[in-house]
Amino acid sequence: MTMLARAAAALVGLFGLAFGAWFFAATPDAAAYFFVQPIGAAGEATLRADMASFFLVGAAWAFFAARTGRGAALLVPGALYAVAISGRAVNLIVNGPYEGAAAPMIVEAVLIALCAFGYRVLRSPA
Numbered sequence: 732m733t734m735l736a737r738a739a740a741a742l743v744g745l746f747g748l749a750f751g752a753w754f755f756a757a758t759p760d761a762a763a764y765f766f767v768q769p770i771g772a773a774g775e776a777t778l779r780a781d782m783a784s785f786f787l788v789g790a791a792w793a794f795f796a797a798r799t800g801r802g803a804a805l806l807v808p809g810a811l812y813a814v815a816i817s818g819r820a821v822n823l824i825v826n827g828p829y830e831g832a833a834a835p836m837i838v839e840a841v842l843i844a845l846c847a848f849g850y851r852v853l854r855s856p857a
Contacts, residue, residue: 732852733800733852733853735852736802736848736849736851736852736853737796737797737800737849737853738797739845739846739848739849740793740794740796740797740804740805740845740846740849740853741793741794741797742845743789743790743793743805743808743842743845743846743849744789744790744791744793744794744797744808745790746786746790746842747786747787747788747789747790747791747793747808748786748787748790748794750782750786751782751783751784751785751786751787751790752783752787754778754779754782754783754786755779755783755787758775758778758779759775761778761782762775762778762782765782785811785815788807788811789807789808789811789812790808792804792805792807792808793805793807793808793846793849796849796850796853797849800853801853802849802850802851802852802853802854803850803854805846805847805849805850805853806846806850808842808846809842809843809846809847809850812839812842812843812846813839813843815839816836816839816840816843819832819835819836819839820836
């Protein structure tokens with residue numbers, strides 16, 4: 732079960748690394764995929780900094796959990812994705828449903844589940 736939890740943490744890390752690197756290297760393409768349009772160089776810098784940091788920090792903590800077996804490290808990416816899915820839920824309440832709303836929420840729910848599973852299996856006994 733421990734190896735499965737470490738693999739779950741590594742999957743969360745790989746997801747975050749892929750999207751973080753994408754925002755760092757190809758900001759306009761990544762922004763378009765997320766339905767965001769930066770305004771000028773400052774907007775692109777903001778997306779590169781904020782979106783890349785969101786994904787890369789989550790990835791770093793997930794990889795740390797996978798490598799060391801410290802489940803508590805998964806609380807960081809789990810919290811990031813929990814806030815993200817909460818924001819999407821608020822958006823659905825405020826603006827109503829829209830085409831494509833479910834897909835990112837499903838991905839975030841799966842990432843949260845992977846983090847919760849890894850945390851539960853890898854946490855130190857009390």
